[in-house]
Amino acid sequence: MRGSLALINAAAKIASVDEFGTELAQLTDQVADDPPRDAARATGAGMRETQHDHDTSHHHFASLGIEFPPVVSRAELSKLITSIAPHLQRAKGVACFSEEPDRQYVWNYLGGDKELTYDRLPGVGFRPVAVFIGAGLPHDEIRERVSALTRR
Secondary structure, three states: OHHHHHHHOOOOOOOOHHHHHHHHHHHHHHOOOOOOHHHOOOOOOOOOOOOOOOOHHHOOOEEEEEEOOOOEOHHHHHHHHHHHHHHEEEEEEEEEEOOEEEEEEEEEEEOOOOOOEEEEOOOOOOOOEEEEEEOOOOHHHHHHHHHHHHHO
16 A cells, blocks of 8 residues: 555655644644634635635535534444535544443544444544545534434
């Protein structure tokens, strides 16, 4: 795998799960006070100055980054991912599961997989976040369903 990666991008950094978790936590801390991306529109050369609704259902590819509840059920997360799987190419995040409240995991879904994979983080205290990438993602539905994970 490393050889294949070097052919595609010789400068790519290969990180362990522990390094990824630390870097993800650092990145989320850096942007914690930033306004949501949709609200931070800049106008520059070639950009429209008028704001518009950003409906991604007609876009070929879209992404959604979202804060995740502090603790969720692993089974409920799996149900959520499989229910939106036809739209997903990739989903990844950090979560603490009610079944193991003293541990955190990086969870990962790659389009076409039937199951999520989980890698235990070296500790706790990482910000629970998720990123969903795919075609025509139902953003509002995903936000609503993620929010509902805390009510179960």
